[in-house]
Amino acid sequence: MLATKESIAQPLAAPARAAEPTRDLETAKRDLTDCGYAIVLDALAPDRLAALRQRIEEQAAAEREAGIASLFGGDYTGMPGPGMQLDGAPNQRLAHLVNKGSLFREHLRHPLIRELVPFLLGDNFMLTSICSLIMGKGGSPQMLHSDQGYVPFPTPVPVACNIIWMMCDFTEENGATRLVPGSHRWPPPPLSFVKDDRGETRLGPDPAETVRAIAPAGSALVFDARLWHGGGANRTDTPRPGLNTAFCLPFIRQQDNMPVSLRQEVYEDLTEEEKRLFGFEALNRSIGRMADALGRTNSNWWDNGAGELRPKGSAPSAS
Secondary structure, X not given: XXXXXXXXXXXXXXXXXXXXXXXXXXXXXXXXXXXXXXXXXXXXXXXXXXXXXXXXXXXXXXXXXXXXXXXXXXXXXXXXXXXXXXXXXXXXXXXXXXXXXXXXHHHOXXXXXXXXXXXXXXXXXXXXXXXXXXXXXXXXOOOOEOOOOOOOOOXXXXXXXXXXXXXXXXXXXXXXXXXXXXXXXXXXXXXXXXXXXXXXXXXXXXXXXXXXXXXXXXXXXXXXXXXXXXXXXXXXXXXXXXEEEEEEOOOOOOOOOHHHHOOHHHXXXXXXXXXXXXXXXXXXXXXXXOEHHHOOOOOOOOEOOOOOOOOOOOOOOOO
Protein backbone atom coordinates (compact mmCIF):
# COMPACT_ATOMS: atom_id res chain seq x y z
CA MET A 1 0.00 0.00 0.00
CA LEU A 2 1.40 3.39 -0.98
CA ALA A 3 1.09 6.62 0.93
CA THR A 4 1.11 10.25 -0.09
CA LYS A 5 3.96 12.52 0.89
CA GLU A 6 1.73 13.99 3.61
CA SER A 7 2.22 10.76 5.60
CA ILE A 8 5.96 11.35 5.85
CA ALA A 9 6.99 12.50 9.32
CA GLN A 10 9.05 15.43 8.01
CA PRO A 11 9.39 17.14 4.63
CA LEU A 12 11.72 15.24 2.31
CA ALA A 13 12.90 15.71 -1.23
CA ALA A 14 10.97 14.07 -4.01
CA PRO A 15 12.11 10.53 -4.80
CA ALA A 16 14.92 10.27 -7.33
CA ARG A 17 14.62 8.50 -10.67
CA ALA A 18 14.46 4.72 -10.54
CA ALA A 19 17.62 2.89 -11.55
CA GLU A 20 17.30 0.58 -14.55
CA PRO A 21 19.08 -2.79 -14.59
CA THR A 22 22.46 -2.51 -16.30
CA ARG A 23 25.58 -4.49 -17.17
CA ASP A 24 27.77 -1.38 -17.20
CA LEU A 25 29.56 -0.74 -13.91
CA GLU A 26 30.06 2.96 -14.59
CA THR A 27 26.29 3.28 -15.00
CA ALA A 28 25.88 1.30 -11.78
CA LYS A 29 28.14 3.76 -9.96
CA ARG A 30 26.05 6.69 -11.20
CA ASP A 31 22.91 4.89 -10.04
CA LEU A 32 24.44 4.32 -6.61
CA THR A 33 25.24 8.02 -6.34
CA ASP A 34 21.90 9.31 -7.65
CA CYS A 35 19.42 6.64 -6.57
CA GLY A 36 21.18 4.90 -3.69
CA TYR A 37 21.09 1.55 -5.44
CA ALA A 38 22.00 -0.23 -8.66
CA ILE A 39 20.86 -3.47 -10.29
CA VAL A 40 23.66 -5.29 -12.10
CA LEU A 41 22.58 -7.91 -14.65
CA ASP A 42 24.48 -11.18 -15.19
CA ALA A 43 26.53 -10.64 -12.04
CA LEU A 44 26.73 -14.41 -11.53
CA ALA A 45 27.76 -16.92 -14.16
CA PRO A 46 25.13 -19.67 -14.62
CA ASP A 47 27.30 -22.40 -13.07
CA ARG A 48 28.13 -20.29 -10.00
CA LEU A 49 24.49 -19.28 -9.61
CA ALA A 50 23.41 -22.93 -9.75
CA ALA A 51 26.06 -23.98 -7.22
CA LEU A 52 25.17 -21.23 -4.74
CA ARG A 53 21.45 -21.89 -5.01
CA GLN A 54 21.95 -25.63 -4.51
CA ARG A 55 24.12 -25.07 -1.42
CA ILE A 56 21.54 -22.64 0.03
CA GLU A 57 18.66 -25.03 -0.59
CA GLU A 58 20.58 -27.99 0.88
CA GLN A 59 21.52 -26.04 4.00
CA ALA A 60 18.00 -24.70 4.45
CA ALA A 61 16.48 -28.17 4.18
CA ALA A 62 19.02 -29.64 6.60
CA GLU A 63 18.45 -26.92 9.22
CA ARG A 64 14.69 -27.47 9.02
CA GLU A 65 15.21 -31.23 9.31
CA ALA A 66 17.46 -30.74 12.36
CA GLY A 67 14.93 -28.47 14.06
CA ILE A 68 17.30 -25.48 14.15
CA ALA A 69 15.84 -23.37 11.35
CA SER A 70 15.44 -19.64 11.93
CA LEU A 71 11.98 -18.79 10.62
CA PHE A 72 10.38 -15.37 10.31
CA GLY A 73 7.81 -13.37 8.41
CA GLY A 74 4.81 -14.30 10.51
CA ASP A 75 4.42 -10.98 12.32
CA TYR A 76 3.46 -7.52 11.12
CA THR A 77 7.07 -6.29 10.71
CA GLY A 78 8.12 -9.06 8.31
CA MET A 79 11.60 -8.85 9.86
CA PRO A 80 13.86 -11.61 11.22
CA GLY A 81 13.85 -11.85 15.01
CA PRO A 82 16.17 -13.30 17.67
CA GLY A 83 16.64 -17.03 17.94
CA MET A 84 14.46 -19.64 16.33
CA GLN A 85 10.80 -19.01 15.58
CA LEU A 86 9.46 -22.49 14.92
CA ASP A 87 5.86 -21.41 14.65
CA GLY A 88 5.27 -22.14 10.99
CA ALA A 89 6.49 -18.74 9.82
CA PRO A 90 6.97 -18.94 6.04
CA ASN A 91 10.41 -17.36 5.61
CA GLN A 92 13.80 -18.80 6.57
CA ARG A 93 17.11 -17.14 7.37
CA LEU A 94 20.46 -18.91 7.01
CA ALA A 95 23.02 -17.06 9.11
CA HIS A 96 26.84 -17.13 9.32
CA LEU A 97 27.27 -18.70 5.90
CA VAL A 98 31.08 -18.55 6.11
CA ASN A 99 30.68 -21.56 8.41
CA LYS A 100 28.43 -23.41 5.97
CA GLY A 101 30.55 -24.11 2.93
CA SER A 102 33.73 -22.91 1.26
CA LEU A 103 31.63 -21.75 -1.70
CA PHE A 104 30.47 -18.74 0.33
CA ARG A 105 34.02 -17.75 1.23
CA GLU A 106 34.99 -18.03 -2.43
CA HIS A 107 32.04 -15.82 -3.34
CA LEU A 108 33.45 -12.99 -1.24
CA ARG A 109 36.24 -12.64 -3.83
CA HIS A 110 33.69 -11.78 -6.53
CA PRO A 111 34.89 -8.92 -8.81
CA LEU A 112 31.66 -6.97 -8.24
CA ILE A 113 32.43 -6.76 -4.53
CA ARG A 114 35.95 -5.53 -5.27
CA GLU A 115 34.60 -2.89 -7.66
CA LEU A 116 31.44 -1.48 -6.07
CA VAL A 117 31.97 -1.86 -2.32
CA PRO A 118 35.12 0.35 -2.41
CA PHE A 119 33.16 2.84 -4.52
CA LEU A 120 30.71 3.22 -1.62
CA LEU A 121 32.94 2.65 1.41
CA GLY A 122 36.54 3.18 0.30
CA ASP A 123 39.24 0.55 0.30
CA ASN A 124 39.14 -0.33 4.01
CA PHE A 125 35.97 -2.24 4.88
CA MET A 126 34.82 -5.41 6.64
CA LEU A 127 32.22 -8.05 6.02
CA THR A 128 29.40 -7.42 8.48
CA SER A 129 27.14 -10.32 7.46
CA ILE A 130 26.66 -13.03 4.86
CA CYS A 131 23.31 -14.76 5.04
CA SER A 132 20.45 -16.03 2.93
CA LEU A 133 16.84 -14.92 3.24
CA ILE A 134 14.38 -17.35 1.68
CA MET A 135 10.94 -15.80 1.30
CA GLY A 136 8.04 -18.26 1.24
CA LYS A 137 4.39 -17.86 0.39
CA GLY A 138 2.24 -16.03 2.91
CA GLY A 139 4.87 -13.95 4.69
CA SER A 140 4.37 -10.33 5.64
CA PRO A 141 6.17 -7.68 3.58
CA GLN A 142 9.06 -6.22 5.49
CA MET A 143 8.60 -2.76 6.90
CA LEU A 144 10.60 -0.11 5.09
CA HIS A 145 13.85 0.27 6.94
CA SER A 146 17.43 1.45 6.58
CA ASP A 147 20.30 -0.98 7.18
CA GLN A 148 22.08 1.96 8.76
CA GLY A 149 19.21 2.71 11.13
CA TYR A 150 21.37 1.90 14.16
CA VAL A 151 23.41 5.07 13.56
CA PRO A 152 21.74 7.74 15.75
CA PHE A 153 22.57 10.66 13.45
CA PRO A 154 22.67 11.35 9.69
CA THR A 155 25.95 10.60 7.93
CA PRO A 156 27.16 12.37 4.78
CA VAL A 157 28.43 9.06 3.39
CA PRO A 158 27.34 5.47 4.00
CA VAL A 159 29.03 3.49 6.76
CA ALA A 160 27.70 0.22 5.32
CA CYS A 161 26.35 -1.25 2.09
CA ASN A 162 24.64 -4.41 0.94
CA ILE A 163 24.51 -6.68 -2.10
CA ILE A 164 21.55 -9.02 -2.61
CA TRP A 165 22.45 -11.71 -5.13
CA MET A 166 19.29 -12.99 -6.80
CA MET A 167 19.19 -16.78 -6.70
CA CYS A 168 16.02 -16.76 -8.82
CA ASP A 169 14.07 -14.23 -10.84
CA PHE A 170 12.89 -11.39 -8.59
CA THR A 171 9.36 -10.43 -9.64
CA GLU A 172 6.51 -8.43 -8.21
CA GLU A 173 4.59 -11.66 -7.58
CA ASN A 174 7.35 -13.31 -5.53
CA GLY A 175 8.11 -10.21 -3.48
CA ALA A 176 11.04 -8.46 -5.15
CA THR A 177 12.70 -5.96 -2.80
CA ARG A 178 10.91 -2.62 -2.48
CA LEU A 179 13.07 0.52 -2.66
CA VAL A 180 12.65 4.28 -2.35
CA PRO A 181 15.02 5.86 -4.89
CA GLY A 182 17.08 8.70 -3.46
CA SER A 183 16.18 7.94 0.16
CA HIS A 184 19.85 7.36 1.00
CA ARG A 185 19.95 11.14 1.44
CA TRP A 186 17.07 11.10 3.97
CA PRO A 187 16.86 10.25 7.66
CA PRO A 188 15.77 6.67 8.47
CA PRO A 189 12.11 6.01 7.67
CA PRO A 190 9.49 6.77 10.32
CA LEU A 191 7.37 3.93 11.64
CA SER A 192 3.63 4.11 12.09
CA PHE A 193 1.31 1.47 13.49
CA VAL A 194 -2.44 0.99 13.20
CA LYS A 195 -5.04 -1.34 14.68
CA ASP A 196 -6.95 -3.55 12.28
CA ASP A 197 -10.61 -4.55 12.58
CA ARG A 198 -9.70 -7.26 15.10
CA GLY A 199 -7.72 -4.86 17.25
CA GLU A 200 -4.36 -6.33 16.22
CA THR A 201 -1.36 -4.09 15.60
CA ARG A 202 -0.31 -3.65 12.00
CA LEU A 203 2.16 -1.43 10.21
CA GLY A 204 0.72 1.76 8.84
CA PRO A 205 1.06 2.71 5.17
CA ASP A 206 4.49 3.04 3.59
CA PRO A 207 5.88 6.51 4.30
CA ALA A 208 6.95 6.96 0.66
CA GLU A 209 6.30 5.48 -2.75
CA THR A 210 8.41 2.44 -3.63
CA VAL A 211 9.72 0.75 -6.74
CA ARG A 212 10.62 -2.93 -7.12
CA ALA A 213 14.04 -4.45 -7.77
CA ILE A 214 12.77 -6.67 -10.60
CA ALA A 215 15.50 -8.58 -12.41
CA PRO A 216 16.39 -12.10 -13.58
CA ALA A 217 18.27 -14.73 -11.61
CA GLY A 218 21.98 -14.01 -11.39
CA SER A 219 21.49 -10.26 -11.01
CA ALA A 220 22.81 -8.29 -8.03
CA LEU A 221 21.04 -5.50 -6.17
CA VAL A 222 23.72 -3.23 -4.70
CA PHE A 223 22.66 -0.49 -2.31
CA ASP A 224 23.83 2.17 0.12
CA ALA A 225 22.83 1.06 3.64
CA ARG A 226 21.02 4.36 4.21
CA LEU A 227 18.48 3.49 1.49
CA TRP A 228 14.89 2.83 2.55
CA HIS A 229 13.97 -0.69 1.48
CA GLY A 230 12.11 -3.82 2.49
CA GLY A 231 11.47 -7.30 1.18
CA GLY A 232 8.11 -7.85 -0.46
CA ALA A 233 5.56 -10.58 0.24
CA ASN A 234 5.85 -13.71 -1.86
CA ARG A 235 2.45 -14.58 -3.35
CA THR A 236 3.68 -17.59 -5.35
CA ASP A 237 4.09 -21.24 -4.40
CA THR A 238 7.87 -21.15 -5.03
CA PRO A 239 10.27 -19.81 -2.37
CA ARG A 240 12.41 -16.80 -3.35
CA PRO A 241 16.00 -17.23 -2.13
CA GLY A 242 18.53 -14.43 -2.05
CA LEU A 243 22.14 -14.29 -0.89
CA ASN A 244 22.95 -11.19 1.16
CA THR A 245 26.49 -9.91 1.58
CA ALA A 246 26.80 -6.78 3.72
CA PHE A 247 29.88 -4.68 4.41
CA CYS A 248 30.74 -1.88 6.83
CA LEU A 249 33.50 0.55 7.69
CA PRO A 250 35.96 -0.95 10.19
CA PHE A 251 35.00 1.29 13.11
CA ILE A 252 31.41 -0.03 12.99
CA ARG A 253 30.40 -3.09 15.02
CA GLN A 254 29.62 -6.02 12.72
CA GLN A 255 26.10 -7.43 12.55
CA ASP A 256 27.66 -10.88 12.92
CA ASN A 257 30.53 -10.97 15.42
CA MET A 258 32.77 -13.04 13.19
CA PRO A 259 35.95 -13.28 15.29
CA VAL A 260 34.01 -15.27 17.90
CA SER A 261 31.42 -16.89 15.59
CA LEU A 262 33.67 -18.73 13.15
CA ARG A 263 33.94 -22.46 13.59
CA GLN A 264 37.46 -23.46 14.58
CA GLU A 265 38.16 -25.38 11.37
CA VAL A 266 37.13 -22.32 9.35
CA TYR A 267 39.27 -19.97 11.45
CA GLU A 268 42.33 -22.18 11.04
CA ASP A 269 41.91 -22.13 7.25
CA LEU A 270 41.57 -18.34 6.83
CA THR A 271 43.94 -16.44 4.59
CA GLU A 272 45.37 -13.13 5.75
CA GLU A 273 43.02 -11.33 3.35
CA GLU A 274 40.04 -13.15 4.85
CA LYS A 275 41.16 -12.30 8.39
CA ARG A 276 41.17 -8.62 7.48
CA LEU A 277 37.78 -8.88 5.78
CA PHE A 278 36.24 -10.75 8.73
CA GLY A 279 37.38 -8.21 11.33
CA PHE A 280 40.62 -9.58 12.70
CA GLU A 281 42.59 -6.47 11.76
CA ALA A 282 42.73 -3.79 14.46
CA LEU A 283 41.92 -0.45 12.81
CA ASN A 284 45.03 1.74 13.08
CA ARG A 285 46.16 -0.88 15.62
CA SER A 286 43.87 0.80 18.14
CA ILE A 287 40.24 -0.32 17.57
CA GLY A 288 39.21 -3.96 17.80
CA ARG A 289 42.30 -5.31 19.54
CA MET A 290 42.02 -8.90 20.78
CA ALA A 291 43.85 -10.88 23.41
CA ASP A 292 44.52 -14.51 22.54
CA ALA A 293 42.40 -15.89 25.40
CA LEU A 294 40.38 -17.94 22.87
CA GLY A 295 43.35 -18.76 20.67
CA ARG A 296 42.45 -16.10 18.10
CA THR A 297 44.41 -12.92 17.54
CA ASN A 298 44.47 -9.84 15.36
CA SER A 299 46.32 -10.03 12.09
CA ASN A 300 48.27 -6.85 12.94
CA TRP A 301 48.32 -6.77 16.77
CA TRP A 302 49.01 -9.16 19.62
CA ASP A 303 48.06 -9.01 23.29
CA ASN A 304 48.50 -12.01 25.55
CA GLY A 305 45.40 -13.64 26.95
CA ALA A 306 46.86 -14.40 30.37
CA GLY A 307 44.60 -14.39 33.40
CA GLU A 308 45.44 -13.27 36.93
CA LEU A 309 49.18 -13.84 37.67
CA ARG A 310 51.58 -13.21 40.57
CA PRO A 311 55.37 -13.43 40.78
CA LYS A 312 56.72 -16.75 42.03
CA GLY A 313 56.88 -16.88 45.82
CA SER A 314 54.54 -13.94 46.38
CA ALA A 315 51.73 -14.24 48.87
CA PRO A 316 48.21 -14.13 47.52
CA SER A 317 46.64 -10.70 47.82
CA ALA A 318 43.69 -10.21 50.13
CA SER A 319 40.39 -10.39 48.28
